[in-house]
Amino acid sequence: MTSSKSRIDSKANRLFRRLALNTVITLYFLIIAGGVVRSTGAGMGCPDWPRCFGSWVPPTEASQLPSNYKELYGAKLKGEVEFNPVKTWIEYVNRLLGAFTGIMIFLTLLASTPFLKSRNKHIFFFSLAAFILVGVQGWLGAKVVSFELLPVVVTLHMLLAIVIVFMLLYLYTWAEYAESSxxxxxxxxxxxxxxxxxxxxxxxxxxxxxxxxxxxxxxxxxxxxxxxxxxxxxxxxxxxxxxxxxxxxxxxxxxxxxxxxxxxxxxxxxxxxxxxxxxxxxxxxxxxxxxxxxxxxxxxxxxxxxxxxxxxxxxxxxxxxxxxxxxxxxxxxxxxxx
CATH class of the missing domain: 1.20.120 (Four Helix Bundle (Hemerythrin (Met), subunit A))
Known part of the structure; x- marks a missing residue:
């Protein structure tokens, strides 16, 4: 009986460790994508949020947009909106990665639930906090768009990303190296x-x-x-x-x-x-x-x-x-x- 329980516990620990590591990797890919968005000037490639030019799947050419799309989306961009499929899809992929990161963190949260029955309840609560903060990060991402890349909002977006990285790295490090120092x-x-x-x-x-x-x-x-x-x-x-x-x-x-x-x-x-x-x-x-x-x-x-x-x-x-x-x-x- 004890041996069976031990195998179950070991399996749960391995699952949590793998998910935590994969979530960290996914988060770093998201950071890379965010950097590409800024370096290419694609931050407003999708002028609305959560959709992109009013659609869940953005267009690939201007002919797929309404003829008055500049009037529809140009007001908050001071009339300077110009459809650029490359920038639009760079920003869209960035958003998809953000959504996938949220899913990965949610899976990590689910994998941490067994710790509620242990002396390491803080692992579950750290996972929960990371999941909540990713939601806040998504909200901040929307504000980055609505405030037209306002510098202070962009900086807060970056700081929160670092906080989430730290939380996930703590979870992985705890699971992998708890007995090493x-x-x-x-x-x-x-x-x-x-x-x-x-x-x-x-x-x-x-x-x-x-x-x-x-x-x-x-x-x-x-x-x-x-x-x-x-x-x-x-x-x-x-x-x-x-x-x-x-x-x-x-x-x-x-x-x-x-x-x-x-x-x-x-x-x-x-x-x-x-x-x-x-x-x-x-x-x-x-x-x-x-x-x-x-x-x-x-x-x-x-x-x-x-x-x-x-x-x-x-x-x-x-x-x-x-x-x-x-x-x-x-x-x-x-x-x-x-």
Whole structure:
């Protein structure tokens, strides 16, 4: 009887872990899609929400639209709406990915329900909170459209995405590494943990600075147009230079933190491996930043730069969690009642 129950419990844990991981991956694809939307200027490719040009499946050519579509949809866009099938479908795919992400998070929530009968009820409530926040994120997405890409709404949309990433990464990390942590003495753990908090804070600040640069870039694009990409960087002003200079501080602190982890006793631990992954992602992020700054902001570099930034802060969070494993990832025999 006990053996049968154990097999059921193990199966439920594996299902939850796989769903949590796949949901995180789906969420990152959604972030990439959002970056593509912004880099191509497709944010208003669908001028209404939740439909697109009044239809659940958007048109592929202007002839499929009413002859007065500019009058119908141009009012809130100051009469500048012009049907572009590429931009329309980029935005539409972004919305589809958003809906699919919501479904994945709902499945993760369902898979977490057995934890209500365990000492780890917080896993269910974290899953529930993530599901609710995805709904809020969808609502914010609608506001991004209705407020015509208002910078503050776009920034809030990004911040909430990071919060959801953190919540899902916590769920996956708990399920995968609850019994794993660096075999360090208490002082070493405290040092690495404290540095990690500073690293994540600076990474978040750098992302926020990046959103400020992107907001200025939107203004520049409105003036110069998409055909003048090579002139965008020179027109960004002081915010761009602050963002660029601050990257040196972020890079240096990350190197220091990663070096401390690698020099720890557990060289082959998951923490060391993820920390090394952080280093390569940091290098890739800086590389895409350099490409944008000196190669005329090519469209492919913008979504990659954003994705690397959020992937980096996500993996930093995983490292920090595992370092503090006994405190935040304590495994209490998931399905044990009492």
């Amino acid at each position: 660096l075999k360090l003495n208490s002082d070493s753990k405290k040092t690495i943990s404290r540095i990690g908090l500073v690293v994540m804070t600076l990474s978040l600040l750098q992302i926020l600075l990046g959103t400020q640069v992107r907001e200025v870039m939107d203004e520049v694009i409105a003036k110069l147009g998409y055909g003048a990409r090579s002139e965008w960087i020179d027109s960004l002003g002081i915010k761009f230079y602050i963002h660029r200079s601050f990257s040196i501080v972020v890079f240096a602190l990350n190197i220091w933190w990663i070096a401390k982890i690698v020099k720890s006793e557990a060289r082959e631990s998951v923490t060391v491996k993820v920390a090394k992954a952080c280093l390569w992602i940091l290098i890739a992020e800086i590389a895409t930043g350099i490409i944008m700054a000196y190669m005329g902001v090519p469209p492919f570099a913008q979504p990659l730069h954003l994705t690397f930034a959020i992937l980096l802060i996500g993996l930093q969070f995983v490292v920090w969690l595992v370092v503090n494993g006994t405190k935040y990832l304590k495994y209490k025999e998931s399905f044990q009642i009492g």
